[in-house]
Amino acid sequence: xxxxxxxxxxxxxxxxxxxxxxxxxxxxxxxxxxxxxxxxxxxxxxxxxxxxxxxxxxxxxxxxxxxxxxxxxxxxxxxxxxxxxxxxxxxxxxxxxxxxxxxxxxxxxxxxxxxxxxxxxxxxxxxxxxxxxxxxxxxxxxxxxxxxxxxxxxxxxxxxxxxxxxxxxxxxxxxxxxxxxxxxxxxxxxxxxxxxxxxxxxxxxxxxxxxxxxxxxxxxxxxxxxxxxxxxxxxxxxxxxxxxxxxxxxxxxxxxxxxxxxxxxxxxxxxxxxxxxxxxxxxxxxxxxxxxxxxxxxxxxxxxxxxxxxxxxxxxxxxxxxxxxxxxxxxxxxxxxxxxxxxxxxxxxxxxxxxxxxxxxxxxxxxxxxxxxxxxxxxxxxxxxxxxxxxxxxxxxxxxxxxxxxxxxxxxxxxxxxxxxxxxxxxxxxxxxxxxxxxxxxxxxxxxxxxxxxxxxxxxxxxxxxxxxxxxxxxxxxxxxxxxxxxxxxxxxxxxxxxxxxxxxxxxxxxxxxxxxxxxxxxxxxxxxxxxxxxxxxxxxxxxxxxxxxxxxxxxxxxxxxxxxxxxxxxxxxxxxxxxxxxxxxxxxxxxxx
Amino acid sequence: xxxxxxxxxxxxxxxxxxxxxxxxxxxxxxxxxxxxxxxxxxxxxxxxxxxxxxxxxxxxxxxxxxxxxxxxxxxxxxxxxxxxxxxxxxxxxxxxxxxxxxxxxxxxxxxxxxxxxxxxxxxxxxxxxxxxxxxxxxxxxxxxxxxxxxxxxxxxxxxxxxxxxxxxxxxxxxxxxxxxxxxxxxxxxxxxxxxxxxxxxxxxxxxxxxxxxxxxxxxxxxxxxxxxxxxxxxxxxxxxxxxxxxxxxxxxxxxxxxxxxxxxxxxxxxxxxxxxxx
Numbered sequence: 001x002x003x004x005x006x007x008x009x010x011x012x013x014x015x016x017x018x019x020x021x022x023x024x025x026x027x028x029x030x031x032x033x034x035x036x037x038x039x040x041x042x043x044x045x046x047x048x049x050x051x052x053x054x055x056x057x058x059x060x061x062x063x064x065x066x067x068x069x070x071x072x073x074x075x076x077x078x079x080x081x082x083x084x085x086x087x088x089x090x091x092x093x094x095x096x097x098x099x100x101x102x103x104x105x106x107x108x109x110x111x112x113x114x115x116x117x118x119x120x121x122x123x124x125x126x127x128x129x130x131x132x133x134x135x136x137x138x139x140x141x142x143x144x145x146x147x148x149x150x151x152x153x154x155x156x157x158x159x160x161x162x163x164x165x166x167x168x169x170x171x172x173x174x175x176x177x178x179x180x181x182x183x184x185x186x187x188x189x190x191x192x193x194x195x196x197x198x199x200x201x202x203x204x205x206x207x208x209x210x211x212x213x214x215x216x217x218x219x220x221x222x223x224x225x226x227x228x229x230x231x232x233x234x235x236x237x238x239x240x241x242x243x244x245x246x247x248x249x250x251x252x253x254x255x256x257x258x259x260x261x262x263x264x265x266x267x268x269x270x271x272x273x274x275x276x277x278x279x280x281x282x283x284x285x286x287x288x289x290x291x292x293x294x295x296x297x298x299x300x301x302x303x304x305x306x307x308x309x310x311x312x313x314x315x316x317x318x319x320x321x322x323x324x325x326x327x328x329x330x331x332x333x334x335x336x337x338x339x340x341x342x343x344x345x346x347x348x349x350x351x352x353x354x355x356x357x358x359x360x361x362x363x364x365x366x367x368x369x370x371x372x373x374x375x376x377x378x379x380x381x382x383x384x385x386x387x388x389x390x391x392x393x394x395x396x397x398x399x400x401x402x403x404x405x406x407x408x409x410x411x412x413x414x415x416x417x418x419x420x421x422x423x424x425x426x427x428x429x430x431x432x433x434x435x436x437x438x439x440x441x442x443x444x445x446x447x448x449x450x451x452x453x454x455x456x457x458x459x460x461x462x463x464x465x466x467x468x469x470x471x472x473x474x475x476x477x478x479x480x481x482x483x484x485x486x487x488x489x490x491x492x493x494x495x496x497x498x499x500x501x502x503x504x505x506x507x508x509x510x511x512x513x514x515x516x517x518x519x520x521x522x523x524x525x526x527x528x529x530x531x532x533x534x535x536x537x538x539x540x541x542x543x544x545x546x547x548x549x550x551x552x553x554x555x556x557x558x559x560x561x562x563x564x565x566x567x568x569x570x571x572x573x574x575x576x577x578x579x580x581x582x583x584x585x586x587x588x589x590x591x592x593x594x
Numbered sequence: 595x596x597x598x599x600x601x602x603x604x605x606x607x608x609x610x611x612x613x614x615x616x617x618x619x620x621x622x623x624x625x626x627x628x629x630x631x632x633x634x635x636x637x638x639x640x641x642x643x644x645x646x647x648x649x650x651x652x653x654x655x656x657x658x659x660x661x662x663x664x665x666x667x668x669x670x671x672x673x674x675x676x677x678x679x680x681x682x683x684x685x686x687x688x689x690x691x692x693x694x695x696x697x698x699x700x701x702x703x704x705x706x707x708x709x710x711x712x713x714x715x716x717x718x719x720x721x722x723x724x725x726x727x728x729x730x731x732x733x734x735x736x737x738x739x740x741x742x743x744x745x746x747x748x749x750x751x752x753x754x755x756x757x758x759x760x761x762x763x764x765x766x767x768x769x770x771x772x773x774x775x776x777x778x779x780x781x782x783x784x785x786x787x788x789x790x791x792x793x794x795x796x797x798x799x800x801x802x803x804x805x806x807x808x809x810x811x812x813x814x815x816x817x818x819x820x821x822x823x824x825x826x827x828x829x830x831x832x833x834x835x836x837x838x839x840x841x842x843x844x845x846x847x848x849x850x851x852x853x854x855x856x857x858x859x860x861x862x863x864x865x866x867x868x869x870x871x872x
Contacts, residue, residue: 046765049765049769050769051765051768051769070768071765071768071769072768072769072770072771072772072773073771074769076769077769077770078765078766078769080762080765080766082760082762084760084762084763084765084766086763086766086767086780086781086784086785087785088784088785088787089784097767097770097772097780098770098771101770101771101772101773101776102771142766145766145770146769146770148770149770149771
């Protein structure tokens with residue numbers, strides 16, 4: 001491996017900007033780090049170059065641990081967005097800089113300079129000053145300069161950011177050719193997904209300091225595992241669907257299910273449908289080869305040359321499919337793109353009523369599909385709907401919040417004969433009797449419950465715990481889903497009884513390692529682990545009280561645990577808590593992303 | 595001048611005319627009068643005024659002292675500007691404001707203040723005296739006063755230039771393998787060199803013309819701690835306007851040559867940096 005990053009963490013004022021990033025990049029690979037601004041990608045690159053320190057983690061280049069090696073001895077070449085050429089030096093002097101530092105003889109320097117200028121197609125420009133060159137040429141010089149000392153690794157920090165489209169194209173090609181010719185391992189940082197597709201052998205997508213997913217452009221585009229990647233890499237319609245045995249089924253009404261039917265429950269899932277996978281036809285009979293989604297009215301048609309873009313407003317019907325994310329003034333708009341031949345076969349215009357079909361849908365493995373606020377009355381529901389953590393999560397997860405009034409919540413004698421239909425994650429307010437509320441919801445088929453206290457700071461640390469091994473996979477999947485959207489650290493806590501013998505303690509440590517490796521392998525989530533002794537609820541409470549800004553994710557296997565062991569902890573109402581429930585022996589719903 | 599594009603301010607003709615008039619009335623005309631006065635002096639008298647041993651000694655002190663003071667300001671002004679431009683620390687704003695103090699003080703007050711501190715019975719001078727270093731009434735004192743007066747000029751010209759030097763340049767040099775000292779020498783200093791030269795020029799010019807603060811601490815011993823401006827004032831007090839004008843002319847000519855040289859050096863540096871800039 002050329003570049004190995006192991007659990008890199010960098011904090012600014014307590015907030016992790018690079019959060020437990022681990023990555024391996026092979027020899028000669030062109031790796032693209034893609035993410036929106038502020039996602040930590042440039043900080044990560046600077047850390048690899050040795051220009052910014054780390055709070056935690058290790059970096060190895062070609063098997064050599066360079067974590068504590070200064071930037072000048074790391075042997076990396078770095079290219080900046082603003083070129084960073086030495087303006088008082090000629091092109092030749094700029095390129096020779098690294099060689100001069102190393103006291104290379106003049107004749108040899110000149111030879112290397114000629115070689116590099118030829119490589120970046122700037123022969124004969126030696127005597128010019130940077131100010132006399134165009135932006136594209138300056139960036140070529142910067143690339144040549146970064147390669148002069150034959151670095152093991154080339155790092156490019158948004159190198160095309162300051163260039164216009166035409167020059168960008170040419171420079172991209174040059175850099176890719178140079179990279180292939182030299183076989184040098186390269187990392188490119190960019191926020192432009194088109195650029196990432198055009199250049200990368202592999203792409204890693206970052207958000208909120210975390211490396212969410214990495215893979216080949218094709219894999220990430222067709223089989224993303226996170227909402228963020230699905231929507232950041234190209235356009236996507238996120239549609240809430242029911243996962244049946246034969247694929248996703250569309251429609252607003254989730255299956256009604258009573259208590260005890262958890263195993264057979266049709267889970268609500270999030271399906272990714274790319275605009276080009278949407279088929280438009282006159283009626284459902286004329287749909288060529290796709291799955292009927294619904295009917296709608298064409299809202300907007302844009303001609304963009306090769307493709308036609310259209311937005312279609314879905315008809316409001318009780319069984320119409322629901323977009324996970326309401327786009328544009330709450331409307332439900334499906335985005336489509338169609339090539340020329342489809343436009344000729346069936347022309348559409350604004351206001352026309354059409355039938356929509358789906359050729360191919362990809363179901364995200366995330367267990368948190370949408371949020372449903374459950375409250376006994378509408379004022380309590382409004383209060384919950386204004387909760388900042390819930391709003392943050394739902395907007396970052398691009399999912400919707402529904403409201404459901406449930407008078408049974410908080411009632412002293414919860415009745416069982418409610419026909420509640422609660423899709424997705426239930427959200428309830430924290431109060432003294434919250435454990436019985438949660439129990440009631442779990443008994444009605446809900447599997448994830450988010451319990452929100454009235455006031456709690458944005459979580460900086462998420463503690464993960466499960467009371468039973470059977471809840472492990474589901475808890476980890478839910479944790480991964482939450483943590484992808486929070487700039488917070490994840491810590492798994494295992495609690496062993498006080499009188500644990502030394503021999504049994506080693507089992508505890510083994511459990512920690514298992515949790516860590518499962519989180520990493522199945523969800524790409526890096527977590528830290530802690531082992532505590534005592535009674536679980538008390539140990540958790542103690543850990544939560546150590547500092548503010550905690551959130552708790554706890555997995556349970558039976559509803560009775562709620563009202564017995566965890567009731568006191570939940571009643572404190574000081575931290576947001578995500579409850580994950582999996583009946584012992586129930587099939588694991590979370591598909592591993594490995 | 596560019597083509598006749600409309601601009602917010604009145605056009606080239608008007609502004610050039612105003613510039614010429616203003617420069618003539620305030621700068622060139624008085625200087626011309628000075629030269630005329632010096633030129634109309636009989637040669638014998640002129641030589642006697644400008645080549646007397648006292649005058650020669652005062653040139654040496656004025657120009658030499660100003661040069662040394664400007665050099666000191668170049669080094670320390672750079673360090674001060676670097677500290678203020680690059681680091682964030684408590685009291686930074688206060689320090690930033692304190693730099694301008696010598697601008698605001700009447701120079702005579704600076705002179706009195708310096709004398710109070712550095713005279714043989716002053717706060718610092720007392721201890722320096724014990725160590726065998728005499729500041730007041732020596733050439734050292736003259737240089738000290740000149741340094742104090744010129745310091746803000748050096749800092750204020752270098753500071754914006756340092757802010758402009760991109761951190762990326764230093765990072766780039768570092769990843770290319772350069773050590774700190776090498777980066778400083780080959781990247782930072784050349785980037786701020788034009789500003790450094792300007793600061794040097796201003797500090798030098800200010801020190802050369804300084805009168806008020808120097809005469810208090812110098813003691814004005816003929817041939818030893820007498821600066822040229824003081825000699826000119828003495829001529830004036832004796833109503834020897836021609837002698838004063840002659841000395842003034844020498845100062846003027848010498849500083850003109852020095853400033854021109856520095857300016858040319860700077861233009862050359864600028865041209866090298868920004869040739870063909872879009």
